[in-house]
Amino acid sequence: MRPKRLALTKRERIRGVGGCYRERIGPNATSGARTLAPSDRFICIYPAYLNNKKTIAEGRRIPISKAVENPTATEIQDVCSAVGLNAFLEKNKMYSREWNRDAQYRGRVRVQLKQEDGSLCLVQFPSRKSVMLYAAEMIPKLKTRTQKTGGSDQTLQQGEGSKKGKGKKKK
Numbered sequence: 001m002r003p004k005r006l007a008l009t010k011r012e013r014i015r016g017v018g019g020c021y022r023e024r025i026g027p028n029a030t031s032g033a034r035t036l037a038p039s040d041r042f043i044c045i046y047p048a049y050l051n052n053k054k055t056i057a058e059g060r061r062i063p064i065s066k067a068v069e070n071p072t073a074t075e076i077q078d079v080c081s082a083v084g085l086n087a088f089l090e091k092n093k094m095y096s097r098e099w100n101r102d103a104q105y106r107g108r109v110r111v112q113l114k115q116e117d118g119s120l121c122l123v124q125f126p127s128r129k130s131v132m133l134y135a136a137e138m139i140p141k142l143k144t145r146t147q148k149t150g151g152s153d154q155t156l157q158q159g160e161g162s163k164k165g166k167g168k169k170k171k
Contacts, residue, residue, distance in 0.1 A: 041112055041113070041114050041115070041116075042086075042110040042111060042112050042113075043110070043111050043113055043128045043131070044108050044109070044110060045076055045080075045108065045109045045110075045111060045128070045131065045132060045135070046059065046073075046095040046098075046107075046108045046109075047070075047071045047072055047073055047076065047095075047105065047107065047108075048060065048095045048097065048098055048105075049061040049062065049132055050062060050067055050068050050071045050076070050132060050135060050136045050139070051067060051068065051069070051070060051071060052064050052067035052068060052069055053069060053070060054067075058097055059095060059097045059098070061129070061132060062129070062132050062133055062136055066133060066136050066137065067136055068136050068139045068140060070104070071135075071136070071139050072104060072107065073089055073090075073091070073106070073107025073108060073109050074089060074107070075139050075142060075144070075145075076109045076135050076139070077089045077109045078142065079134070079135045079138045079139055079142070080109060080111050080131065080135060082138075083122070083134070083138075084122060085111050085112065085113075085121060085122060085125065085131070086111070086112040086121065087109050087110065087111045087112070088109070088110050089107060089108075089109055090107060090108050090109075090110065091106060091107050092106065092107075093106070093107060093108040094106055095108070111131055113125060113126075113127075113128065113131070
């Protein structure tokens with residue numbers, strides 16, 4: 001006969017992946033004041049959240065009118081760091097809804113919104129949505145974006161001129 005299992009008062013049991021159990025500290029737990037780890041105060045921003053080529057079902061989280069065409073994680077990190085937010089890039093992370101495994105779509109940015117005491121790092125960013133909208137507004141103004149669009153127009157024009165003489169003659 002197995003001994004009767006006592007009910008846990010300070011910890012509750014959670015059923016995890018594969019039927020494994022893990023414990024988590026419940027709201028009534030008094031043993032040890034648990035402070036949040038620094039990474040718990042960071043939000044995640046994936047490029048798919050700001051991509052105007054994606055639907056909401058595919059992961060876009062801001063209006064399509066304010067979204068950007070194919071943003072990268074490095075661009076998001078550059079914009080967040082420039083404004084004064086504590087942001088770092090995790091290059092090998094992938095968004096779960098992203099089916100394309102190319103390097104262009106990889107990466108996520110962790111941004112700190114709140115400090116240790118729970119106060120906001122920057123008053124102009126009270127929520128994750130405000131950070132995403134600001135990043136989407138500033139990414140098109142980056143030097144890399146403005147130089148790419150200016151340079152690609154010239155190369156397209158040169159390419160079109162060279163294609164005219166390469167076609168087969170029609171009889």
